[in-house]
Amino acid sequence: MDIMDPFTSELLSAPGAAGQATEFESDDAYLRAIGALPPRRPRAPASVDHPATLLPSSLMLPSSCVIQPAVEASKKRAAPEPVSDVPSAAPKNPAKRPRTRCPYLPDYDADIDFNLREKERNATQRPSPDYLRTVQGGRMCERTRADLVVWMDELAQHHRLAPGTLHRAVSYVDRVLSARALSARGGDDHKLRLLCAAAVFTAAKYEDRSAVLRLNAADIAKYCGFAGSKEVTAMEREMLATLRYELGGPTAHTFVDHFTRNSRGERNMEVRRVAHRLAHTSLLDYGCLRFLPSAVAATALFLARLIVDPAGSQEFFEDLTGYKPEDLIEGMQSLL
Structure with missing residues (x-):
């Protein structure tokens, strides 16, 4: 007795399945070929039902690489910080002096001023x-x-x-x-x-x-x-x-130039010249060594303004020099 192939046996076990399917398919193809039936439309791919907790992409990618939908990602994205002209409450950099109220000084002036004052406070250069x-x-x-x-x-x-x-x-x-x-x-x-x-x-x-x-x-x-x-x-x-080759510390002459760097006009230039002469004279006074060079320069500038224009105002003096006139009384006595 011949042994039948198991796949052939399975097909023949269904009553009329093979013969009917072949007959229907051949008739359908014939009618469509002669135009009696419209052409067959392509079938849509069958949908696959996945478990609710499993995304299609997770079938091949690890969980760390799963791409979330755009809606979900937009919800998780941090909201941008609001743009405002009001300064934040974060602590300011203590290394920078506040900007002066002088209208003719550039924004970076505070940084230059800070660097000069830090150098003059260096004990190794004083x-x-x-x-x-x-x-x-x-x-x-x-x-x-x-x-x-x-x-x-x-x-x-x-x-x-x-x-x-x-x-x-x-x-x-x-x-x-x-x-x-x-x-x-x-x-x-x-x-x-x-x-x-x-x-x-x-x-x-x-x-x-x-x-x-x-x-x-x-x-x-x-x-x-x-x-x-x-x-x-x-x-x-x-x-x-x-001196340990440290030669670049600022002097009173440096600060007079710094305080009057934007001087314009004959009167202001005369104030600058008088301030330089007063700072020059301070070199003779041993007692002036106890003052910072910026204090000596500020004192010279204050007195120069009084000498050149006694009735003039000391507008922006504190913004320019960082000193109040009452802070310079001892220096004024020394120079006078």
Whole structure:
């Protein structure tokens, strides 16, 4: 007995299934071929019923990669922050000063002002206000220091150096004398003048790059009566090591320029010139070392306004300088 194929047996087990389906399909195809019936429309794909908790894309992708519908994603998206002209309640950056009310100052002026004031508060770039007593031990007096400043001023004027050179040079000398004990007695007087000359030489090169074209160590040695240029350069290297090569701190001259940088007109320019002269005079006063350079410059500017225009107002003075007039009483007494 022949063994029948199981698939053939399954088809034959349905009564009339194979024969009827074949007959109907052939008749339908014939009628449509001769035009008796319209062409067959393509069938829509059968829908697949998935469980309610399973998305079609999750059949192939892990749960972390399932793409949510656009409506669901829009609900989960964080709402944008409202745009408002009112400043937020977050704490302001304490490193920035508030913008001034002066209409002619740019927005970035507060950042420049802050950087200058941070530098002037750097203790490593400021002299000790009482170094004549604590470091020099009384071997130098205020008069000796004032004479050295006058001598340095003559040296700077002789070589027509930049206006801010003297302020920076005096700062270098005060800082060195705050760190090392030197005296004005005997042979130490030569060292003091050599230190002052080296300070002027270094400050000139810092304030004006073109100074190296018209000034060198040999010129300094010749004018001051030193042995030679090597003596000046040796003292310059020694001074720079003591200062730790920190040479860029702002001076009172720097702040006068900063406070009057937008001055226009003949009267305002005269106020600027008088303020520079007063700040220049403050170098002779040893007591001014206890004030910040910005305070000395603000005092000079306040007095200059009174001198040039006694009836004029001090409008925007606090915004420009950061000081109230009552904060500068001691400085005014020193300059007067």
